[in-house]
Amino acid sequence: MTRLYVCLYLCLAGVFIAHAQNNVIDEVVWVVGDEAILKSDVENERLNAQYEGRRFDGDPYCVIPEELAVQKLYLHQAEIDSVEVSEQQVIQDVERRTAWLIEQIGSKEKMEEYYNKTSTQIREMLRENVRDGLTMQEMQKKIVGDIKLTPAEVRNYFSKLPQDSIPFVPTxxxxxxxxxxxxVKEEEIERVKKELRDFTERINKGETTFSTLARLYSEDPGSARRGGEYGFTGRGELTPEFANVVFNLTDPKKISKVFQTEYGYHIAQLIEKRGDRISYRHILLKPRIxxxxxxxxxxxxxxxxxxxxxxxxxxxxxxxxxxxxxxxxxxxxxxxxxxxxxxxxxxxxxxxxxxxxxxxxxxxxxxxxxxxxxxxxxxxxxxxxxxxxxxxxxxxxxATISEDYQRLKDIVTAKRSEEKLQKWIVEKQKNTYVRINPSWRKCDFKYPGWIKN
Structure with missing residues (x-):
């Protein structure tokens, strides 16, 4: 299906995704290239922003869909350029964000009630958002490239700033x-090793599963709640001692011997290998001091x-x-x-x-x-x-040049990066099909090129 056909289909086939007794449940409000932005997408972002305490510089129903449209531009280019992100980082960020939401809303049950979704569905929703966000960051880094600044350029920039615009540096x-x-006493180390060997024996006998024991006993807070599981990971993302063990695993039915890293003692189990990346689960125990x-x-x-x-x-x-x-x-x-x-x-x-x-x-x-x-x-x-x-x-x-040169250089670098990204977005707009629902057009957009005459 060509891009034009997809766009025409989305735009002309009714823009309504679902109906219940003739009431609109969801609606396509923007189309960017092959991708639709739904009213529900905008509402979800608005709810997230509300809990994060974010204030919008303008109407949220103008700001949010434009931000989502810009994201679509980055993600489309990332797909073309084969930009990928670490599955492990995605999982870690999802867990961190889920824990933050539960803390902010009050409980897992209240979170589920607020979003009208199960915690699993919320995690899946966050997973896509997190993956897209990380991919977008990587794409932005690629667009910006390596910005080199001379001390003279940094000094020149700040010499032109009015006094009330010079940044304040906290203590x-x-x-x-x-x-x-x-x-750590030797008998304590032996106790931990024995416990891990007992885990292996129980799993091999079919008395329990690796995931169950990881949830109950693993002292790695980042993976215990997921049954010890980490998503696809490269060798360079792991400590050498850990990588040497898990990358030598070949049979998902077998469990590694007990091994030590700077974090404690582990057993690990292979889930799947894909090229030079591996998915695994592990249990960490730390000897008591x-x-x-x-x-x-x-x-x-x-x-x-x-x-x-x-x-x-x-x-x-x-x-x-x-x-x-x-x-x-x-x-x-x-x-x-x-x-x-x-x-x-x-x-x-x-x-x-x-x-x-x-x-x-x-x-x-x-x-x-x-x-x-x-x-x-x-x-x-x-x-x-x-x-x-x-x-x-x-x-x-x-801030002063003599005391805070690196900080000031970072500010100028960020400004140059933003200028590069803005220029890229303007150019990308020119070659991307965009359609905005007429009732969502009355906005003062940051990038006016969305609506083509």
Whole structure:
């Protein structure tokens, strides 16, 4: 069926998707290329925006369908260019968004009542939305490409900004950390391994299923509720130890031997292989840490912190020789912000990317101060003991080239990216069939090219 025929069919075959006693249940309000935008699509987006607290710059019934139309342009190009996204990331984002909705609405039952769908149907709805959103992001990255800016271009842009338009930079901190992992007793490791071997035996005997045991016992919160299942994943998305096991699985009926990663101990089961990607399920168990061992490490760090304060050793040296945090010990314990690629964190970034425990400790520290030892949970789910030093605090201020060059460069880069995307949309409009229901045309669209004379 050609694109023109599809469009004519959608536009002329009644634009009504379903009827009940002559009442319209759904309606095609836009057609973009081969794709229809339904009134229900717009309503769903409006409901989501309502719970997210989003305010529209204009009539939602104008803004939302135009946003959906722009998305159709990106997705059509992504299909042409064979742009794909990770199934694992889709699943993780769906679970995160579902959990957020339940928290906002109050319960799973209230969520189902609000959307008039089962939780499974809601997840499927979110799955498509999430997949489209991630695909659109990848397509945008491809369109924008690599934008290179010189310091002169950044300075020139901000020299022309009026004072009230210069961005305000919230308070930022630079933090060094030393961590120690309490020793896990050998008998506890054996207990965990035995439990996983028992799981394997029960599954092989047909007493239960892998999925059931994963839901009941797995300590991986991202997959336990899905029966331990992860969608299709590339080798590079997994830790080397984990990838070496799951990518060597060949028989879906067999379960791996017990194996160890930095997260704990696992067993895994193959679901399906497709080329260089694999779908699998796993169960993670973490050995329990003995409180006596925790106290041993807290005492060790307390002694170390006192030695640092007395000048017997520097924090930088101690981080290299004592810390067990492999991500920071070779950089004198200095934490790196994965979003900005600098060592500066806003407090909410420190809590989100590193640990809420670290953020709470740092909040009231003075520059150069070394904390008391404390127990924390890392962003990898590890229970460790730590001390931190506040290396620097930059109080909230209006951005300057000398202090905030990277942030200002990011702003200019974002502006150039937006300009590229807007230009691409305008060009794409010219070669795309678009039809808008007459009752949905009375809008001041961001991109006027939708309605062709």
């Amino acid at each position: 930022q901190v630079e933090v060094q950390i030393i961590t120690r992992e309490p020793k 003995d409180e006596e061992e925790v106290q041993v490490e807290l005492n060790r760090l307390d002694t170390l912190a006192n030695d640092i304060r007395k000048g017997k050793v520097s924090f930088d040296e101690a981080a290299i020789w004592v810390s067990q945090d492999k991500d920071t010990r070779n950089n004198h314990g200095l934490l790196a912000n994965p979003q900005s690629s600098t060592s500066r964190f806003e407090m909410q970034e420190l809590a989100g990317f590193i640990s809420q425990d670290v953020a709470k400790v740092v909040e009231n520290m003075q520059i150069g101060e070394v904390s008391k030892p404390f127990r924390m949970m890392t962003n990898k789910g590890k229970d460790v003991c730590a001390i931190v030093k506040l290396k620097n605090r930059i109080d909230g201020h209006k």
